[in-house]
Amino acid sequence: MTIANLWVVLEPGENGFTSTSLELLSHARTIATSVSGVTWGAGASHAAQAGEYGATTLLTVAVPENTLPGAAVAAAISSGSLPDVIVIPTSYDGRDIAGRLSARLKRPVLTNATNLSGDLHTEHQIFGGTQIVDAHFTSPGVGIVVVRAKSFSAIPAGGAPATVSQLSVPDLGRRGESTITNRHVEEVSGPKLEEASVVVSGGRGIGEVAGFAVIEEIASLLNGAAGASRAIVDAGWVPYSLQVGQTGKTVKPDVYIACGISGATQHMVGMKGSKTIIAINKDPDAPIFQIADLGIVGDVKTVLPALVAALRARS
């Protein structure tokens, strides 16, 4: 079965749309007859990219400048005729849009989906990705589905630029009263966490906040990115943006090196799709070893400095 009319929320990113947006668009054209994109801000000028990845129409929302987009995008989508399905990337703004859309339309929202089929069934990983839930909507109406990053591959299809058309924003009342007064870009040296081919992550086992420096050093020596478990983000050692897991980022690098991470289900779901996994942990029974291709039972405080020395000696 195919979906007749599907919309993908396309989030503006650094160069064109975010990678998750393009992943969703690529998948959408395999399960739907007609695919449109919905975007705002800088996204309005990327009709060519929207078309290249499968959208025939690009619906743009004039979000007032320096306003968080959630309220306006949800209101604009709700105001006109609706498609059968709206697919939204799991991201900060994506969740805002999904939540507000769901409340406005009084429609349920299926979140954290990792697959979506043409007969509108979704898949969701639970319990650290050990089980897969197959879910669906039981009442008629638009289906709102929020999909995790890296659930599909972004593959251009060489389509013509999408036709641009505007969705008008109704009066938002107080809903739009959140204004961005300043934007700060955190300089990241090396590749981004979600895109790196090597990810080196630290957990509680690194012992203290200073222990993260060696994680970053190994990541840099391998041209990779540093990540973290929820435990050390909650402890305030590293920012939330580095968190890998159910509540953080999903990564699928060629090599994932888990350092002092026990492998709580919350972490595993964000990294078990990695091509290969190396784990270093003091506890021989740590769950992370069950999915590691190479497991080292040892103290990260001795293993990691030795690894730094060995990698430096080669470079």
Add this chain to the structure above:
Amino acid sequence: MNIVVCAKQIPDPSAPQSLDAQNNLNRSGKLLLDEADTYGVEMALQLAEASGGEVVVVSMGDATDLTGLRTALAMGAARAIVVSDPALRGADALDTASVLSAVISSVSPDLVLTATESSDGYTGTIPAQIAELLGWPSVTFAKSLAGAGDKLHVTRQSEAGFDEVAVSLPAVVSVTAGVVEPRYASFKGIMAAKSKPVEVKSLSDLGITLIGGQAINSVNNAPSRQAGEKFVDDGTAAEKIVAFLESVKVI
């Protein structure tokens, strides 16, 4: 400033989790205050202490054991309101948000704080759903907040770094973990919490109709990953890792 903090009692996340016969999360064991909520409680207490005001905890779930919510009261929240109704078992995010926003309306606070998502259900849509139902602005993924008159200044996590956002009140703000150090309840606080008011409401008290509209079809085991080789470090761990990285052509 009067603040509502949405909080949830969840099964111990470090214990094995399972689904019951209705494919709902098994909540039969001891329930704890979701650690993700402790950051909102702490922020609310700091804001209320600075401005003079009350912190009210609002929750939905089984009310037979409220130890988890008493934790928030022991930290310093003034009172709690819990909506508990058998019809809410397995309620989805939108129905949960409808219930919470109905209670919030009755409290009419200046600010609602939530976690970015619960640690057991993790839909992450409830803060925005509550804001939309109340007709309020919202800022999700807040790293810090400071009050100034009828506005709140929030630093919000973004894909590229962080944004400074000014939001008018009343508003809903979801806070990330790790941004404040949640206080430990003092002995005095724990004792005081025992006598703080906890109001339990049913669905009919709120006059809400549930929407529902989604269901689980089946639950299946995911293809499992095979464990590879495991070594106890004898001083050659770094060598083994380097050899592995060479074998997969990363170096």
